[in-house]
Amino acid sequence: MNQENVDYLKEQVMYAGYGDTFHQELEARIKEQPEEFNLQYETNFGNDKVVSQLNFSRSNKEDSDFYFFNSHKLELTKEGEPVMKQQFNIYNGSNITLKEAYNLMCGRAVNKTLRNKEGELYNTWIQLDFKHTDKYGNYLQQKYNEGYGYDLEEALKKYPISELENPMYEANLVESLKKGNPGRATLTGPDGKEQKVYLVANPKFKSVTLYDTNMERIGHRRRENQEKKEAKSQKQAQRPEGEESSPSAQKKPRKRRAKSL
Incomplete structure (x- = not known):
């Protein structure tokens, strides 16, 4: 078992919002040397219930005992609403935490510093697009970068x-x-x-x-x-035609007879 790798995973899990909950279980599972495994976590935010599945996998390099914390998938249950599911991938130094993931699933925006494909850091606001999903069923992320101009x-x-x-x-x-x-x-x-x-x-x-x-x-x-x-x-403005005029107002004036001289 690669103890340095285990300690790093513990730190990743902690900063993802799960504290030291899985320290012992994480070490025990890695000792078994599985190709992949997951850990389950339940919590409540007010009346909302959240169930998380933390996903880990072993390096595909031959004879490697190195493991990765790949993602955490959340199931959100709100009273009177269907269960909502969303997976958040784990990236080095730019993870969506448990509470941030919950806020995103509630429709709110989160500000994060992320890494692009070139490894460069950039700041952005993230919000889920509940009208569109990817091929895995996850809601797409809308991003409003610094150039968008939100202050x-x-x-x-x-x-x-x-x-x-x-x-x-x-x-x-x-x-x-x-x-x-x-x-x-x-x-x-x-x-x-x-x-x-x-x-x-x-x-x-x-x-x-x-x-x-x-x-x-x-x-x-x-x-x-x-x-x-x-x-x-x-x-009130759309009254039937003639309603505003009273019967007396509709009387025609009398014609006066001309007096004879």
Whole structure:
């Protein structure tokens, strides 16, 4: 058994968001020298259940005892929704962690520094495209690189967020949003009235999306209310022909007889 390789795998698994959960089991499985194996992990994020399968394989080089941590495949179960599956490959120094994978599967965006085919690092925002899948059934990844022009800090400044007055809180908020987490904030209106909200990074539209404390999209709800008002006004305007005129208003004026001289 290659102990240096085992220690490296333990470190990879830990930084992928699984801590030291598999340290002993990982070492025991590698001692058996299988061609490939997987480890199972279960956790919950709120009411959502996540089951992970961590996949490992042995090097195809002859007489090699070197193993690779290839991927972790997640199954997300939300109440009242079909089970969702997505595999995230493991790359040296640019892995999608367990929590980041969960956030992506919830539709949120994650900011990562990745490596291209030439091994060069680049920064990008990642979001899953739930309309398209690859040949393995995984949702495609949409990427918004630095050249796309999304500036999260500038997007936040468009809202009256009181916490942005605290540089430390602002830094923590930005860091959390980059991991795909909803961030808590307080909006302060012109009259001083405060509203508690959740913020989510929205790189596609170079903005942030606001949710209320029940995680209902605020803008979406406003649009629904506006549409209802417009529909009501339109209905009132579309009255049957002649309805607006009263019977008395429809009376024809009397013709006066000319007086004889």
